Amino acid sequence: MDGWESSVRTEKSERPEPRGAPRRRRWSRRVPAGVVGAATVGLVALTVSPVSAEPDTGARPPRGGDPLPAPPQIRALDFLLGSYTCDYTPPPGGRPAVLKLTTKRAMDGHYLYTDATLEPGNVVGRSTFGWNPVDGTFINQYHDNWGSSGSYTSSGWQDGHLVFRGPLTQVITPNATGRTSGVKLNLLDNYQVLGRGHFKNATSFTFPDGSTLQGSYDCHRQ
Missing domain, CATH: 2.40.128.20 (Calycin beta-barrel core domain)
Known part of the structure; x- marks a missing residue:
């Protein structure tokens, strides 16, 4: 034999930045690890800051509670x-x-x-x-x-x-x-x-x- 999902709650918090400084947003994502046995909850903090990147193809993140579409x-x-x-x-x-x-x-x-x-x-x-x-x-x-x-x-x-x-x-x-x-x-x-x-x-x-x-x-x- 050859070598061969989870409600996600996103909480957003902001803290004041010095005047003129770029704004940063911090998200805490709690993901139930309900794959086996007694599930535990892992907390992952992600910090996103403006960065220079390659231009995308025109796709934009989902708004509100709309799910991100699956990649084509x-x-x-x-x-x-x-x-x-x-x-x-x-x-x-x-x-x-x-x-x-x-x-x-x-x-x-x-x-x-x-x-x-x-x-x-x-x-x-x-x-x-x-x-x-x-x-x-x-x-x-x-x-x-x-x-x-x-x-x-x-x-x-x-x-x-x-x-x-x-x-x-x-x-x-x-x-x-x-x-x-x-x-x-x-x-x-x-x-x-x-x-x-x-x-x-x-x-x-x-x-x-x-x-x-x-x-x-x-x-x-x-």
Whole structure:
């Protein structure tokens, strides 16, 4: 299995500045971290001052309580939406497997998340896909119930291929103690849309010694 939201309350406060000095605004953003178990509240203070920057494309921040629209680039990942069954062809010596995926929009469309199960192995994972507007890249963060995790980026579609690359920490044998062995790999996911509701993901795992294993997922929407 390859390396695969929250009410936000914004409080604004201002304090007087010396006459003639540029005005600064400070926001405190409280985000419930309700991802697992007993949620805790993190407080992040952001200070924004006028800076010189590259001209934007004419887009402006939302006014009042209107949500910020999702970036248009995220639509390039729409092929992932829905439920898929994928037949996994492993590297030589590996065992075939079946991967089931369900991908939905999250955070008003700013992200997509994929819940997945792989059998055999009883592996349950989640991938979160998004767009990094600062670097101009797609991002994918992966976690699973074995404890494996990864973080990948892609520059976008090129010649019919969407390629993500990045580091993966792969657990070899899961262990309930929270301590086990694993290996750090470099992962490559090469997505290609073959038809409506049909895509392929050719994966490549590169080990620290330079050796590489390759497999592929052939996915059909249900």
